[in-house]
Amino acid sequence: MRMPTGALTLLALGSTVFFPWGFTSVLALLIALREPLAPLVVGIAFDVLYFAPGAYVFPIFSVCGFVLSVGAFFVRERLRTSIIR
Amino acid sequence: MKKTFLARRNALLSSTTSVSWGLVVLGCVFLLVSIRFLAPNFFLHISTPFFTTANGLTTSFSAWTKGFTDASTLAKRNTELVYENQALVFENQTLVERLRDVGELTDASLPEGVITGVVMRPPESPYDTLVLSSGSADDVSVGMSAFGAGGVPIGVVSAVSEDFSRVTLFSAPGVVTQGWIGNERIPIELRGVGGGAVEVVIPRLVTVARGDLVFVPGPGAIPFGTVARVSDDPSSPEVVLHVMPAINLFSLTWVTVRHAGRSL
Numbered sequence A: 001m002r003m004p005t006g007a008l009t010l011l012a013l014g015s016t017v018f019f020p021w022g023f024t025s026v027l028a029l030l031i032a033l034r035e036p037l038a039p040l041v042v043g044i045a046f047d048v049l050y051f052a053p054g055a056y057v058f059p060i061f062s063v064c065g066f067v068l069s070v071g072a073f074f075v076r077e078r079l080r081t082s083i084i085r
Numbered sequence B: 001m002k003k004t005f006l007a008r009r010n011a012l013l014s015s016t017t018s019v020s021w022g023l024v025v026l027g028c029v030f031l032l033v034s035i036r037f038l039a040p041n042f043f044l045h046i047s048t049p050f051f052t053t054a055n056g057l058t059t060s061f062s063a064w065t066k067g068f069t070d071a072s073t074l075a076k077r078n079t080e081l082v083y084e085n086q087a088l089v090f091e092n093q094t095l096v097e098r099l100r101d102v103g104e105l106t107d108a109s110l111p112e113g114v115i116t117g118v119v120m121r122p123p124e125s126p127y128d129t130l131v132l133s134s135g136s137a138d139d140v141s142v143g144m145s146a147f148g149a150g151g152v153p154i155g156v157v158s159a160v161s162e163d164f165s166r167v168t169l170f171s172a173p174g175v176v177t178q179g180w181i182g183n184e185r186i187p188i189e190l191r192g193v194g195g196g197a198v199e200v201v202i203p204r205l206v207t208v209a210r211g212d213l214v215f216v217p218g219p220g221a222i223p224f225g226t227v228a229r230v231s232d233d234p235s236s237p238e239v240v241l242h243v244m245p246a247i248n249l250f251s252l253t254w255v256t257v258r259h260a261g262r263s264l
Helices: A006-016 A019-031 A038-050 A062-080 B021-038 B040-064 B069-106
Strands: B114-120 B129-132 B145-147 B152-159 B165-169 B178-183 B186-194 B197-203 B212-215 B221-232 B238-245 B254-259
Touching: A006 A019, A006 A038, A006 B021, A006 B040, A019 A038, A019 A062, A038 A062, A038 B021, A038 B178, B021 B040, B040 B114, B129 B145, B129 B152, B129 B254, B165 B254, B178 B197, B186 B212
Parallel strands: none
Antiparallel strands: B114 B129, B114 B254, B129 B165, B145 B152, B145 B254, B152 B165, B178 B186, B178 B212, B186 B197, B197 B238, B212 B221, B221 B238
16 A cells, blocks of 8 residues: 555654664655655754754755755656656 | 647646645744744753654664674673673772872862753764753853763763753764874874764874874863774875774763863
């Protein structure tokens, strides 16, 4: 049974707290195939929860999430190319 | 003749006929952003139960995976560690008594500080930061140094709210800390690379070996870790030392915070 898109996005958001960040990042990339905004959601959540002054020059996870979401948008647009309904 | 329909579709939204869950969750995250900046203390209060639950799940999972290890090996290692621990406790007590004796002669005193619990730590945090359960109400201020068990310095307090504070660890990417290495106390710069790792770049002429102690100021030279690996590229005039902190940053449960004359 396919998992609803909303549940997958909430799972990605919750994993920012409960799982190591490497696992969460991979999860967000996989969910991006169904929900392109998932990397952006996860990136902003990482910075909201964990960013501190001096930890890095800028909130890099938000920037990376934005870039990956834009990439997922273009990939998703190209994958669904069927023009016959 | 078959008609071809070119359906216009928005590829950014996962669904155009019903609610786009991506936008809903993104809205919730922006709400969290506004709470974080407008009421940081309240934000950490509502986040702490989730962090505590995550820590509990991590500990339980770690204990469960250890159950698959050979029991006899674990029992043998446990016995060795108990003896080692007893010896270290006695040595520590001896050193504390000696320091107290010296203090009576020179009017020096044992450093004090705020002992506080760790609410959140790596690897959940991708930035090598800690969230502590003490803030300005407990006399914690920005610029104070954080020390782990045994007085090992681990980072500097970088943000404080009323009941919580954030510590940026020395291993955070881009953090540069002055220090020394070896018995000769050769001056070095420790550079954080993330994931609890610290690197030192030194000229090839400097003689350094695996296992050499690395010190940071705190005040005086305090052991921070040891050289775990030396990366030696014959074409480079420098060598890279990979330093392993003396404390496992992934399992910190409490730290001591006090002024040590350091900043990020």
